[in-house]
Amino acid sequence: MLGMNEIDREDFRNLLDEIGRTRMPFGKYGPKEHPPRGYPIYDLPxxxxxxxxxxxxxxxxxxxxxxxxxxxxxNGMDPIFDPIRQQNGGRSRFKPRRPTEWDFGE
Structure with missing residues (x-):
């Protein structure tokens, strides 16, 4: 992997574009908990x-x-993802899945 000092501006733009399109495919941030595609990796804690x-x-x-x-x-550069967030409607929020059915024990 190239370091931050070894990447040119165009490659960095392409990298940010790819990061902006990538979602977590597994785990607690995957599609099972965050349907339909999973959590964006740029908003992972x-x-x-x-x-x-x-x-x-x-x-x-x-x-x-x-x-x-x-x-x-x-390195404190999280704000670099703000344009991607704005383009996608704001920062993603982690909200546990709510139950779709309730049993009130009739």
């Missing part, structure tokens, strides 16, 4: 990303993108 940093990011492109997001957030 830094603590969650740090967990992966310490134990290893997923293999492949998803892991590379998550590592970039962690790097940017860990």
């Amino acid at each position: 830094v603590e969650y990303l740090t967990y992966f940093k310490e134990r290893g990011f997923p293999k492949g492109r998803l892991g590379e993108l998550m590592e970039w997001v962690w790097e940017l957030k860990a």
Whole structure:
């Protein structure tokens, strides 16, 4: 993975565009808890990303993108994702799924 000092402006724009389109495909931020596509990786909490940093990011492109997001957030650059958030209707909120049925024990 290229470091932040080794990437040119156009590549960085492309990287941010790809990050903006990528959603978590598994886990508590995946489609099961955040239907239909999962949580955007740019809004994942830094603590969650740090967990992966310490134990290893997923293999492949998803892991590379998550590592970039962690790097940017860990260096205080979270506002760089604000234009992506505005384009997508604001910051994603983590809300646990509500039950769709209730049993009142008639």
